[in-house]
Amino acid sequence: MALNRIYTGKGLVITLVVGFVAVEAIIAAGFLSFVHFKTSANWATKSEQVLIELERMSGTVAGAETQQRGYLITGSDEYLPPYREAIDTLETQLRRIGSLTRSNSLQQDRVAFLATQVEQRGDEMDQAIATRRTKGLPFAKSVVSVNHQNRTMATIQEITDQIRDEENRALARHRADSEAWAFTTGSFAVAFFLLNAVVFTLCGLVMKLALSSQSQAERLLQSLRPSTVSAAR
Template sequence: MLHRLFAGKGLLIALAVGFIAVESIVAACFLSLVHFKTSNNWATRSEQVLLELERMMSTVAGAETSQRGYIITGSEDYLPTYREAVTTLEAQIRRIGGLTRDNAIQQDRVAYLATQVEQRSEELDQGIVTRRAKGLPYAKSVVAVNQHNRTMETIHDISAQIREEETRVLQRHRADSESWAFTTGSFAAVFFLLNAVVFTLCGIVLKMALTSQAQAERLLHSFPRPQPAPATQ
């Protein structure tokens, strides 16, 4: 009876300890996975900012190219592409602002970038209007004056600052993501190993209980059965 009692208690204790340990590992693994996803999402957002910034700079260059083509040739064919580029610039800057809304420093830079892009668009418009109204020589003069404003250089400088900050943020979040991914994988490995240990211990305890029961039954059968007392006359 004692063997069976201790074996039963051992089984219950093993199950309880295993359950608590497994639940703890599952909780830790879940929290680690949440941190991993959060870091990965931040890294993805920084990648989107960098991509959108490159697209914006390409759009600015395309608008300048179309404006220059119109000023040189006077062909209206360049203007639809130019207007489309200007419209696209507004949408791209809004997207960059939305992606950096959690970073106050980046928000200030994006706001300043928006004012400089708007100023550059006005300068390009001024050259187009002058070319249409007064001809190529006057338009060239307007372009030369606008170049002294160094608006495009300012746009490049601000974009470089935004890019540098997002690159730094991206590297940090990538490192965090890789760290949490390793932690999650480690917890998962421990979870499976712990499961194997718990089930092995439960099997050992259960086998001990069954063995003790079998021994007790054999011992019980080995005792001689009591004979009934003879009847008295």
């Protein structure tokens, strides 16, 4: 009976220790998996934000050109405030793109070059506006023609496409990583649940075995007592 209790107690202790270690390992692995999932998701979100800012910037450039063209054609000053606002907005958008891509040196170089081209394009449009104001539409058209030969807008479009393509590739990669880590995290959660069920089941079986052994021992003692009493008489 003593040996049964000892072995039963050891079995329960071993089961609890093994179960505890396994559960802690799964919790640690699940936590690390979740951290990787969050990191990949955050990188994907950054790439999405860069793409959004690029689209906004392209729209702002197009808006600035539209307002400048309206002024050149009509000479009306009502086009100038929205034009100036668009130019100021471009500076803010470029700073945002630069901030979002600061972890990628290649993208940083592209954004820096894009900023110089946008600034040059702004100078070209300002020059055409100043010429329209002082010399009239025919001279302004000549300035626009010369500026067109510089291919500044084409360069802006090319570098914007390069930044966009890089971010699209990064976005696809980060989304794939995020989905993979999400699956891994879910797998660890399921494993944790199943292992807990197994540990509790084993503990229950060990305790049931202990109670059964104790009950059998008590019945054996009770059956021996009358014989002992009779022998004494």
